[in-house]
Structures are given as structure tokens and as C-alpha cells.
Amino acid sequence: MLCKNHLLGGHAAAGNVAHYIAHDIRKPFSKLRFFIQELKDLKNLTEIKQAIHGFEPTFIVSMEYIEHILNEVMDAAVTKLNITKSVPVESVLIMAFKNLGALPENTKINIEYNLSDHLLLSIDVLRVVLIIVNIISNALEAMNYKGNLWIFSKEISFEDNTFMEICIGNNNSYISEENIENIFEPFYTYKKEKGTGLGLSIAQKIVKLHGGKIYCISDLNKGVEFIFNLPALIGAYDKSNFQLVKNLNGKKLELSKMKNDDKINLLTEKTIIVLDDDPLVCRSWERALKSRNIITFLNPEDCIYFMNEKINYLDRIEMIISDYFFGKNVRTTFETFVEKVREKYNGIIFLSSDITLEEKFIYNQKNIIIIEKRVYTYEELKILLNMN
Template sequence: MGLWNLIKPSFWEKRHSKLELLNYRRLWKNTFWSAIVVTLAPLFLLAAINFYQFQKQYELQFSEITNQMQRLLATSKLQVSYFLDERKAALAYVNLDNTFEELSDIKRLSSVFSRLRKSFGGFVDLGLIDARGIQQTYVGPYNLEGHNYKNQDWYQEVMIRGIYISDVFLGHRNFPHFVIAVRHESENEPPYVLRATIDTDRLNSLMKAQDIRRGGDLFLVNQAGMLQTSSELYGQVLTQFPLVSDQHPMTNGIYQTKDATNLPLAVGVAEVEGTPFNLVAINKPKALLHRWDILRINVMIMVGLSVMAMLLVIYWGSNTLVGRIYDADLRRVTMLHEMEYTNKLASIGRLAAGVAHEINNPVAIINEKVGLMTDILAHTESCPLKDKFLKQAEVIKDSVRRVSRITHRLLGFARHLPIKSEQIHLVDLIKEVLGLLGREAEYRNIQINLDGDGEVPPIMADKGQLQQVFLNILNNALAAVSDGGRIDINVAEHDRKRVAISIYDNGEGIKEENLKNIFEPFFSTKGEKGTGLGLSITYGIVQKMGGDIHVESKTGEGTTFRILLPRQNNTNLETDEEEVISRLV
């Protein structure tokens, strides 16, 4: 019996409707789910508690990450502001310490530019622009003297606000830089502007010098979202920062979002006052909380594997437990039915023995009287119908002998003998069984053909058990064939150790879905007419003898039973209750 068959809803209705001791499907469900609740409920409870603790720890770690980002933004913002204020102050000091005429001197301006580069670094060029917007003197790698900036926006802004810091741009220099311009005002002279170009490498170095955790990034962007310093995550200077757009402008604070791969990001933004720059810090919580994720994943894997193992054990245990209960109940019910069947057969046997005894007495008298009449006629010379009377007496004697053979066979089947192994010629044994079934075959015009090789060696077995085997199979064959049908029996030597018996009938056949069940107890295709024990007992007897039995059938074409029996009996011949029951059944 398969494990799954035990819990199929149609199992009892189709196969074992006679076994209604317990609702085994419900028992299996109750056992299975009770075991699951008892074993898995504490596990899931502990897993939920651990998950809650992990989540809390995760949130604490994320809060710590946020605090670190806030400290990083504050520190970096101060350094960037200090960097820019330092250079603005230097330019303002140059304006205050020098007059326009002094700065118009190229030597003086070159000297100032040289001191600025040595003291602060990052200065690329330095130019003096008069009130008309024309560059009077210029120190740097390009020839920009006489260049007019009057109509440019930055010049208008510096003349209004007094100071100007530009976005990073390439310009005709073709490298990233930005401009700091400072206006000088004096009551004695018109305003002029001191303009310096700053290399962004100093800003890049300043960003990289910060303590950035693994997976993080720190850089500057302008209000339009263009990178003002290079970024490890988003590319080089003047690349568009993807998290800033017209729909999502730059705002101060720390917020969570997702990157292009849908992973969470912590983004911190701090505006650098007085400049077009915004400081941006990026952290990937997944990278920073990697060890917590690994621990959580390991715990989930362990819980999953534990649950799977428990489910398998519970499933196996429930099937085994309920299966054993079912098998025990099935064996008990089978034994009860076999005992009931045995008692019926014993009663029939006793009845047959009584009938045979009652028949034998008058038959014996008839036989004696016919013999006396034959003797009298043999010594009488004057009887005119002597020959006719003698012939009729022989007919009566033949009938008496036939009745004696029939009653002898009945007594042979009814006699309860101990199990013993003896030499049996299978062809003769089958003929004896057919002697009991021959009248039914004759009435129904069923042709029974017995093909037995005269050289088939005898086997050592119990005669009563073999009679039961062939009687059960031939009874099924007679029930399967219609009137005028045919049954073919063949006995032959299979090999040196076994003998093969083939019983074929051209009846209606057995459906394919029933073939695998015909040897099971209580399975019958005869409805209320069958007990479902005949072939089951037959199978058990053949197995105990060390033989084998197979069946082949096609619907509408017929059925063939093939039995292989060993020539030597290998079974234990000790009489026990089960063997007696099997023999009697």
C-alpha cells in the first residue's frame, strides 16, 4: 500500500469498503497537523522573536548610519566653506592691500599670484577687471588681457553682491574649474574686480580625504544636479546626478531612496551657503549592514532547512504510524473474515461428508443387489431376457462406480488433514479438480482443454493447498467466460527447478486499473457475489510454497494466470494457525 493511497479520499470507497474500523484519512490528518503545530509553532515563535530583534537592531544600525552621515556632512561642509572662504578672504585682502594702479602693474600682479599659489594652492590664473568690465592685467596660461566681461552674468552679479563663486565649468581651458571674483570699492576710485580661477582638483582631494564608509560616496553638485567634483558611484565632473531633476530638486536633509538596481540608498544633502554648491553624501545600508544581512539570511536558511526536515520527518512518521495501524487492523479483519470463510467451508465440508456418507450407503446396497442379480442370472439358463438384464446390470454398476468417485472427491475436499509434503503429479491433480467442476462446464457448454506433458516431473507440495489454488482460479475462470466459452490449461516444465501452469479463459477480461488490485484482500469485481478472498488466499499459498503467480488480461479478449511452482518444497511444514486457515480457505 502506497503512503499517498492511505490519505486519498476515494481509497476506502473503491478498494477497502469492508474495512470501516477507523477513518484513517482523518486520523492521518489529525496526526500530521497536530505534530506540525506542536513542533513548528515554537520554532516559528522563536523565529518571529529573532526577526523582530534583528529588525530592531537593523533600525538602530540604520539610525547610526544616519548620525554618521550627519556628522560627515557637517564636517565636510565646514571644510568646503573654509576652503572657499580662505580664498575669498585672500582675494579681498589683496584688494585692500593694493590699489588699482599697483595691481595694474603686471609684475606686481604676478608677485601677488605667486604668493597666492604658494600660500593656498589651487589658483590657476589671476586677472584685474576695471569698472568698464575690461580685463586690464592677467597672469595665467592664456592671453586674456583686454577681454570685455561687462555683459556677462557673473560680472553683473559680482558688481551687485560684491563677491561671486561660479559653478564648475570647462570653458576654453577645457578642464574643470570654477571662478571666484571679488569687487573692490573705494571712495577715491571707481570699483574694480579681482578674478581668480580655481582648479577643482583641490575640491576633489578635499572630498576624498573624508572618512567615507565602504559603499559610500561624497561629492559636490550644483543646483541643476551637475557633479562639481568626481564621484565614485556616478562618474566624473559635469555628469548629471541621477537623483536630482526638475521633478526632484535638491533639498537639505537625509532621506531614503533607491538606486538603479532598486537597492536602498541613504542620501544626505547640505547646502554650502554663499556658493552654488550642495554637498551630497551617499551611503548604501546594504553594504554597511552586510554582516547583519548575512546573519539574518543564515538564520532564515537554518529555519527553512529545519522546517523542511521537520515536515519530512512528520510526514514520514505520520504515514508510518497510521500505516502500521491500518495494516494491523487489516490483518485482524482479514483473519476474522478468513475464519468466517473457513467456518463456512468447514460446514459445507461436513455437510458434503454427511451427504456422501448417506449416498454411499444406498449406493453400496444397490451395488450388492446388482451383483446378486448378476450372479443369479449367470446360473439361470431358462431366462429369455438374460442378456438384456446383464447389460442393464452393467449400466447400473457403471453408474454406481461414478457415484462412488464423486463422493470420494467430495470427501477428499472435506477431509481436514494435517499439512504434509508429498509427491504430486500436477496433471492428475488438476483432473481431480476438474472432476468437481466438469458438470457445470458441461451444462454451460464450456470447453476445457488440459494440455499436460507426460514427462512433466512431479513436485513436492501439500495436496490440499494446491487443490485450493486451482479450484479458486478455475472457479474465477468459469465465472468469467460466457456459455460456449473456452478454458485452456497447460502444464509444462519451466526449467530444471520449476514447473509452469498456465490457465487461460476467453472471458470478458479484467480492466487495466483492476489488475494491480486483484490479489489484495476483499477486492472483488463480482459485487456482492464475491468475498474478495479467493485470489488473495491463492497468492498467499503460492508465495508460501516459494512460487510465483502473474496475471495478464485484456478487456474483451480474456485472462491468463501463470503459476510457477518449485519442484522441491522450500516452505516450513510446521502447522500453525495461519497455515491451517490458508489451507482450509
């Protein structure tokens, strides 16, 4: 899972985690700020209701993610479990897959099962679901969302008690031996956009609270397996009641309000491009810059595609206003986006950010101006250009 990227450790990792947590906690307040600005320009009750209808879902998603982060941090200090007896492993797996969230469009995963047919778990269901979601999510990212998963279980005896040993494995990734020694340490994390780096550390703690063990093995040819054991009892149940997921396929997300082909036809005059994964933010920029020609994108891939298709007209792009984070299922970082854009566009890029970036001198060298995470008027942007 961590094969092609190094692990972050010590104080640097903790600082990196704090950096991302701070961003995610600020995000709903940034949304609220944009929303309030938008309300000030609305003239009647119908427009206000429409704005609220558009704002509420995206605000709720941000709040739910903050709740997830806080729960994860609190789980790091958990000392007691809420045990439910006679739980079929299939029901736990079904819950886990339902909690994976949206998958990227390129996702194509086959899943193989070989599960014990005579064991029932005695576990804290929600916390075990958390373990499985964490392992599978990490695996999917490491596999680039393509390949095979396998989930096996069997009976083992451990200190004269019956346990179910569960193996969750995947191909297309590898963890080196030296990294396996550290992956259960707090703040060691795959270099990715989001996450506290506590997932596997919490998983280990929860498994130990159940009286079991968890470990990881990796083979360059086979892949990665996480193996853990949980208390169980002998028992029969009707397996036909559980329909396990056999394949994971991503769905194309309608992130932009216009198709790329429609947008390509718009670059006929001086244009400002706004890139932000939040539709509310894009809409707020459109209102603030309504006197200008605006094209908005909700993911960097669409924007890069657009610029490739309009390669001969890029001199008509007056400026690009970009977010720093593009959402958890978008694997293009801001740095990668800038690298690709700079191959064809030398104009101004505004980085609209609600985080503190220490590497400001690097962005200055690339003609990137960091601005506060709020809406600016066109006149304010021109003043900032003159100042820089």
C-alpha cells in the first residue's frame, strides 16, 4: 500500500497531519464565508432559497468529514469496546464496503472471498468496520484502483480461545520490509492528500483490545496482506442472506455544470479560469466576476484537458484562480497541476488557499500569487497583480 511513496515519520509527519486536519476543519467555515458573501447579493426570497438548497449538501459533507476526523482522533484513545456477539463476518464486510464512499471513475477491482462457514464474531462492530475500511481504502489507493482484492477467514486457536483470522490482501502494490516495521506507528502515512496517519495505529489498538494481533506481509510478486484475528464462537447461520460485493467499479462524477466540449467553445475572449472542487465556491466567483468571461472547473483533470484542446488560444486566458486541495478522490495535486499547466501557459495563477504555505518563495518563482480563501472583485485581483 505504501510501496511507491516514502513514509513520513516523527515530528514532520505529525506536523503534516496537523496541516491537513487544520485545512479540513477550516473548510466548512470557508464555505460559510462564501455563502454569506453570496447571500448579500441576492435580491429576493426565491434566490435565497435556491442558494440555501445548493449550499446545504456541500456544507453537510464537510461537517461529516470533520466528524470522521474527530472520531478517528478519539478512537486513538479508546479503552473500552461495545461487544456484540454472534456477528456474521459477511455483515461486517457489507457495512465496510458501504462506507468506502465514492470511487474514482477508473476503478476496476475484482474481489475474491473464502470465508469460514462455522464461525460468528464477538466484536465491537463499528470499530471493526473502521479497521476494514481503512485497510481496503489504503489498498485501493496503492493499487491505483485497479487489480484484485481477496478476503479470507479461518478458525485459529489463540491462548486457548477461538478466534477468526481475517486476511485482506491486494495485488499491484508492495511494502518494503523496513516500512512494514513502522506502518502501525502513529503518524506514519502513505503520502496522500487526506488522512491523519492514525488509521493503522488505531486498527492495531482495536485488535489488541479484542485480544488479538494484527500484522502485515508483503511480497513483490504477490502484493500485500493484512492479517488480524478477532474473538469468535462456533455457530451456524444462513449465508444466503448476505450478498457480498464481487466487483468495485467507479462511476463518472458529474463535477462540472458544463461538459468539456461546451467549455471549449467559450474561449473566444479574455477569460478567467476558476478551479475549485466546491461548486459553491465556483458559483461565488462567477457572481463576483460576472462582468468577465468565466470558465469554472471542479477538478484539475478537466481543466488540463480543456487547455490541451485549446492549446492555440491559451493567450486568451487572463488568469487562473485555483484551489490547493481538489478533493479526496482526485489524485492530481496542486503541484502536479501547476507543472502540467506551466508546460503551455505562462500567465498568472492565483492560489486561493485557507492554509498557511511555508514554501511561498517556490510559488513566487513560478508566478503564483497566494491569496486568501475568499471571493475577490476583478479590481482587487488587478491590484494584487500590480503589487506583485
